[in-house]
Amino acid sequence: MTPNMTNEEKYALLEDFINQQENKSTSLIAILHYAQELFDYLPNDVQTFVAQKIGIPTARVYGVVSFYSFFTTKPRGKYKINICLGTACFVKGSDKIYNEFKKQLSVEDGEVTQDGLFSIHPVRCIGACGLAPVVMINEDVHGMLNAKEVAPIIKSYRDKEGM
C-alpha cells in the first residue's frame, strides 16, 4: 500500500502503468495487480477507471475481479492476517488458530477491526506447509503456531503501532 499518496497521484500512476502496456486488454490481470498494490483494494471507481482507460466494458473488469480470490473489492486492515486453511495446515489444527484470531479481534472473514489495523483472510496454502499451521501477516510468515501464541502476535503488531 502507498499511504502517503493522494488519490489523484495514485490514479496518475495507474494511468501511466496502463499506457505502458503494449496490449492493454490482455494485461488486465497485471493492471489489476498494480491497482490493488496502489489502492489496497479495488473499489468500483477504480474498476471503472481501468475499464475506461483500457477501453473495455466495466463488466469485463468486474468479471475478472470477482473470479480471482486475490482481488478484493472491500477495504482491508493495515495488517492483513492471511490464515492458511490448506490441507497441511488443516490437519495440524489451523481451524483453532483461525477461531482464536476471530475471537481475539472480534471480526469475521474480510472485516476490518475498528482501529483499522487488522483484517482476517482465510487462504489456501502459501507454500510454507513444512511450518504448518502457518499465518502470514502482510509479508511476515509465522509458522508452527498454536492458539496460545495468537494474542502475543497481535500484541506485537499493536505495540509496533504504539497502540
Added chain:
Amino acid sequence: MKIRSFDDLKQYKKSLYGNKKTAKYTVLVGMATCGVASGANTTMTAFEETVNELGLKNVTLKRTGCIGYCFLEPIAEVIDEQGNSTIYTKVDKAKVAEIVSSHLQNGKPLTEGVIKPDMQRINLAEVKPIQKRQLRVALRNCGVIDPESLDDYIKYDGYMALAKCLFELTPNGVIEIIKRSGLRGRGGGGFSTGLKWSFVAKENAPVKNIICNADEGDPGAFMDRSILEGDPNSILEAMAIAGYATGAAHGYIYIRAEYPMAVKRLKIAIAQATEMGLLGDNIMGTDFSFDIQIKLGAGAFVCGEETALIHSIEGKRGEPKMKPPYPAKRGLWGEPTCVNNVETYANICPIIIKGDQWFNSMGTTKSPGTKVFALAGKINNVGLVEVPMGITLREMIYDVGGGIVDGKAFKAIQTGGPSGGVIPYTMLDTPIEYDSLVAMGSMMGSGGMIVMDEDDCMVNIAKFYLEFSVEESCGRCTPCRIGNKRLFEILEKITNGNGTMDDIRKLKELGRVIKDTALCGLGQTSPNPVLSTLHFFEDEYIAHVVDRTCPAKTCSSLIRYFIMPDKCIGCTLCARVCPVSCIDGERKALHSIRQHECIKCGACMDACKSNAIVKR
C-alpha cells in the same frame, strides 16, 4: 560480457573457478520461504556480523535454496576445503556464535543439532552409482547454489545443456532424447513430455509458445516453489530447450501471486541470463531467439488446468474449455503451445547432459526417474524429499519421513490433493508410481502427501476437500457447480450426526455422475476424496450415520467432553478457560460440564494439567 559460442561458455565457466581462491570454509544459509519464515535473515546477518567483527578471511558466506528439512529451519551448512559438510539445524544467533568459534575458528565441528541426511545429489558432469535413499535430480541445485547468481549456476554446469542442444543436436534429436528417457509430466497427469513436445513441433505455425505452469494450486505441495526459489535458472534453461525443440520463440511462466520470493528470483534470473546472451535474441551467437515473461496468477485453483491457465494469461477469467483441441494444437492466442510443469522442466537439463538411458535406469519401467514429494501432516520429517519412483509408501513414511508424530497409529495418506484419494494402512507396500496410484483410486497429482493418524476423521477430510472444490469450481458446468455442492451438503449432514444410510448411497451415485459428466479435470476428479474414503473407510461413514459416533473423535456434533471423577483435582483451570462458562465446580472439588451448553471447543481439555478431561 555476452556469451557468443559454446567455447565462450566453457571459457567463462573456467574463469569462474580460476580467479578466486576458494575459502577454507563455505557457509550456506538456506533462504527459501520456509527458512526466512523461521528466521534465516537473522541467521545470515549474525554470520555476516560475527565474521566481519572477527575479521575472518577464510570464510565465504552464501545464500542458497532449501535443502528440504523445513521443520529444522533455519539451516546452515558448513563445507570445508576437502568438501566435508556439516549441516546445522535451528541455527539462531547463539548457535551462530558457537559455530563460528568452534568450527570456523578452531576447526572443531559441533556435534549437537546436526543432521546427516540420507541424500545424494546428481552431478551433471559425472556419473556416480546411487547409494542413498534420497536422490536429488530435480532438486540438484537447491541448497547448493546461490539462486540470485547466474555465475554460480554456470559453475554447476548451467546452460551446458542448452549449448549442447544448440550446437550438437537437431530439434528433432532433442525430442527423441526426451521421448526415449520416458519422462512423464510432473504436474499431475503424467503425460509423456517427449510426445507432447513432438505434437507442438509438428504444428506448422509462424508463432508457437512455451508455458511453464507454476500455479501449484494443490494445498500441501510446495516443490515448485522450492525449485523456483532455489534454482530459477534451471527452469529458464529447460524452457529455452523446449523452445528450440518445438520451434517456439516465446516463453511464459505462469506463477501464483502467493509466491513473491520465487517471482523476485525469477525476475533476477531472467535479467541476468538475458544480459549474458543466454536468453533473448540470438542465444549464444546462434540464430535461435527465445524470451521469457512472467505472468502472475491471482488465486484461482482452476487456473492450474492448462486451458484455464491460458485464458488467464490472455487476461480473461480463468475458465477451462473443452479439449480437444489441445493446447499443443490451439493454445495461447490460438497458437500451438506447450504447457509443462516446473518439476518436469527441472528434469530436462540432466536428461540432455547425462542421456536418456541414465534417466530411465532410475525409477520403474513405466515411471522412470525420480519424483519430489512434499511430506506434510502428522509425520516427523516434514519437508521435501526426492526419491526414485517405485519406492513403497512404507519406506516413504517410516524411513524417509521418520514415522508418525508422537508415535501414534498411521491411518492413511492423502495424495493428489483435492483430485486424489486416500491410501490406507493395508496398501503401505504398494510402490509409488503414476499407474499404481490411479489403480488405488488416487493419483500422483503434484506430489503432495498428507499423512494422517488415528485422530483424523476420514469423513471430515472428505468434507474438507469438497469444501475446497466447491469454492474453487469456476461454475462453468453444472455437474461441478451444483453436484459438488450437494456432495458437500451430504457430508456436512453426516458429520453433524444427521446422516442416513441412504446418504451414503447418494454420495457414491452422485460422485460417479460428476466424474463422468464434468467439463474439466477439476470436476472430473473432485469426487475422488469422497469415493476413495468411502472405498477404504466405509465403516467410518457407517459409524457416523448408524452409531452416531465419530471414531476419530473429531466431529464435534458427535462427541462429548467428560470430566473423570478419579482424576479431577479441582484446580478450576477448566472452568476459567471455558469460553461459554459451562463448567461448574468449587476449588478442590469435582468439576462437571453442563452438556447442553457445551460448544465442544476443547479448550478445557487442552488446559487440564491432570488429563482428567476425555472425549467420547
